Amino acid sequence: MSPLFPDLALPVPPDRPALRFGDRSLTYADLAAAAGALAPRLRDAGRVAVWATPTLETAVGVVAALLAGVPAVPLNPKSGDSELGHIVRDSAPTLILTAPGTELPAALGDLARLDVEDVDAAPGRGAPYAVEDVPDTAPALVVYTSGTTGPPKGAVIPRRAVATTLDALADAWQWTGDDVLVHALPLFHVHGLILGILGPMRRGGSVRHLGRFATEGVARELNAGATMLFGVPTMYHRIAEALPTDPDLAKALAGARLLVSGSAALPVHDHERIAAATGRRVIERYGMTETLMNTSVRADGEPRAGTVGVPLPGVELRLVEDDGTPLTAYDGESVGEIQVRGPNLFTEYLNRPDATAAAFTADGWFRTGDMAVRDPDGYVRIVGRKATDLIKSGGYKIGAGEIENALLEHPAVKEAAVTGAPDPDLGERVVAWIVPADPGARPTPDELAAHVAARLAPHKRPRTVHYLGSLPRNDMGKIMKRALKTDD
Incomplete structure (x- = not known):
């Protein structure tokens, strides 16, 4: 080779x-x-x-x-x-x-x-x-x-x-x-x-690693000839927060050729704040340890906020129902689990033949556990993990991600996470975990429910709201939803 x-x-x-x-x-x-x-x-x-x-x-x-x-x-x-x-x-x-x-x-x-x-x-x-x-x-x-x-x-x-x-x-x-x-x-x-x-x-280019993330370092390197920035949503959120008072940072991002976010979904609110301040759109890609990269918004494509773009060359991607039946309707609404196949996949879980076998279908598709919808033009929008982010409520399949994006558009919400909880009537109800922008002026549960219902649909509104000082996150800035526990 x-x-x-x-x-x-x-x-x-x-x-x-x-x-x-x-x-x-x-x-x-x-x-x-x-x-x-x-x-x-x-x-x-x-x-x-x-x-x-x-x-x-x-x-x-x-x-x-x-x-x-x-x-x-x-x-x-x-x-x-x-x-x-x-x-x-x-x-x-x-x-x-x-x-x-x-x-x-x-x-x-x-x-x-x-x-x-x-x-x-x-x-x-x-x-x-x-x-x-x-x-x-x-x-x-x-x-x-x-x-x-x-x-x-x-x-x-x-x-x-x-x-x-x-x-x-x-x-x-x-x-x-x-x-x-x-x-x-x-x-x-x-x-x-x-x-x-x-x-x-592999490209023959170069990389400048900052050691620790700081908006000052990003601005310095992009203003000194760097062309691309890779980050996770937490980093881009901090950039969005700093932009209104940091013209040097805005200039740096405006001059970048490509801004890429990954490892978790970048909230649409942060997408829009960065675009408004710099004229540059952050693009997202989608991958995981077992598959490396599966999809991306292309540099020559439409930088559509809230999506992870289209399958990369060589990658096959399909959405399937709970029973494994492939979805045929790419209508931007029908939710299915992402399965992928291609040369980008891992070989096995080391010393775990049982886990390896369970991860693949009989015809060689890898079960990602991620839930998504797909637009007619092929763009993929991830709505969450099957285990933690898919909420089955009142006969609907609801993705936590779109509710989180809606909540983050509320001016009184600084951070948001959405989970499901058992409900005797609905099967599961939508639960919101909110970090208020001002702890002394928390938005009420009714206010948040109305906000989401007006933007999405009534059945997607949170039925329960919890208020926190911060959300639990791992080293990559991903919210650890399994740590969001409640007795109700």
Whole structure:
């Protein structure tokens, strides 16, 4: 197969920028030398864990493993001892790659450590490393799921999935080697690592990682020649909040070629605030650990707020009823579960043949568990997770996401989440969890119900409202709805 990173296998100008983390950077020649020096030491290592801090060492370590044809297992440095212990036992890496001087937790046991050393020195500028002849079906990474329904499962992602997803995004986003990406995402998951680091490397472009998200950093980098921004809804919400008083930020976003949000739905209210202040539309894409990317709004398409665009090249997507019957009506109203098929899919859950078998239909479609509607022109609008966001009330299928968007349009609502609760009459009733913009002037339940009914439909109005100081979120800013519990 062709190499994952063509620009590391060819002579490149010595000063062509590749990676920058804070004030530390590597050119492509530097990266080829640093990763090429490490790769031979990994050739017979089996799986290798990577202590995935937002550093040059993480990026070099993962690239080196991929050059050597060895699967990398990114570890979240913020994970607790129990989760880390489970992942290490399950994936059984032979060693862990980390930056020199990093203090590792006891939960990693006696796992051998290999420091990614001399990165800044970039030892030598000899011939590019001879990439192993690895089949495209071979594992590239083992990325662990969030574990919301049990211990995290290791999704084995083949090299084919990495290459085809990044190439499909290049087509959809007109992504080239001239693009400079800015992001501040963690590097232990698909969004931050595969899209945010490996994506620019496959294109021959560059990435500037902020370390920690700050609107000042976004403005600085976009105003200094960066062309693309990747973020999650929490980041774009903070951007939307800052824009009215930050003309430098507005100028920076207005000059960007592409603003991309993912990992969760970006509320329509934030879409509109950013567009009004900058003239630029944020586009959304849809993917998950097991599938990498499935759909996206295209750079040359209509940036329709509240949708995740159309299927990417090579990806088949269908919506199905509860009994698995494919939906034939793409009318923007009929709700079904998303199933996908294509070269972007993972191979298996590591050591879990039962879970792997349950995740696929008999004819090879992956059951995403996400519910959506599809417009006649193919645009997909996700309404929530089947397990937590699909509310069956009074004979209707209701997606929590559209109600959340409606609630966020109310000026007295700062944050909103919607769940379902058992109801003896309706089956389930709509429950809203609200963070008021002003705790001293909370909107009443009747006011919120009328607000939603006027925008959507009466049967979608919240029947119960709870008021909170904040919503529980994970590291990616996703609302953890399973933590929203009530006795009523």
